[in-house]
Amino acid sequence: MAPTDDYHYARLSRRGDARAFGELVRRHQKRIYNHLLRMVGNQDEAAELAQEVFLRAYRSMPTYRPETPFGAWVLRLAANAAVDLLRRRKVVEFVALDACSEPEDTDGDPEMLCAQAQLRRLLERAMQALRPAERELLLLREYEDLSYGEIAAVLEVPEGTVKSRVARARMALLECYGRIGESKTRVNPAKQPEQT
């Protein structure tokens, strides 16, 4: 992503240039879609919500300040939309992501791959068991790899608050993971999958 190009396209979009906005959509669609998918746990809902987020972004372009990175701004809209949706749902239902996961890498030791897949399922269940706000923070920090400052900008809260909330969310995830995995498997750092 090139922020300067984003700035250029965002300025054009503010003047109502739908083509320039289309370019912004193409640049950020994957990130927004994946964030929403991890938040709501359902492909169709994530796609629909992502579309809604971009439409809302386009309509809100007159209020967008170009000094704010477009990516962070649209991620904020997505985060709010996801939390709103989960609030409307009232019950945080568990939706397995197995069906929508990419096909497994077929190279390598099948036993190891199976163990990794099982650990990933556990992790996804633990993530779904978190409160939406905690899940959102962990996704922004670990999955999106945003700095604390960037998360503070996205969520419009002080950086110190973000740090303490992330710390709490990490502890909550550890507890959920331990609880869910207790009967199946234990956290085993030796089997940690390689980071991409």
Add this chain to the structure above:
Amino acid sequence: MGTMKDRNVKEGHLTPLEISACLDSPETLAASRTAHLRSCPECAHMVAQLRFLQGSIRSLPRQAPAVDFASRVQRELRRSGRRAAWRAEAFPRRVAPFALAATVVIAIGVWLGGMIAQPSPASPDGQRFSYLAVFAPSPFGYPCEDRAICNDTRNGL
């Protein structure tokens, strides 16, 4: 594994914030806390578990949305743009002030009409205007409900 609250009440262990800092930038941890981490298997285990989870989240697969996602958004933008244009055409902005003025004039007219049709009983001329209540029911044989007024009117004429 005990709960975090249980753990937090124990003195000497790293706090959640310190454990979290270990994941982000271990070098920011105070020397005394780093020493504790080296000597405390419980804290070290917790940090290791969290590092494992952190790595697992980072390695979660990323998927591309549908290939036509961007074009669908653009199509929807064009459609909503047409709707907005249609609304603007149907009710152009320059008509709005006239519509507002007309509404105000009608409201004033209704208010004045109400004042005339329903005079205050305290008004000395109230009776003179009461004949404007044309829809008031009149008893059979009497063209006017209030004979006193009718007589006054006839006398006046």
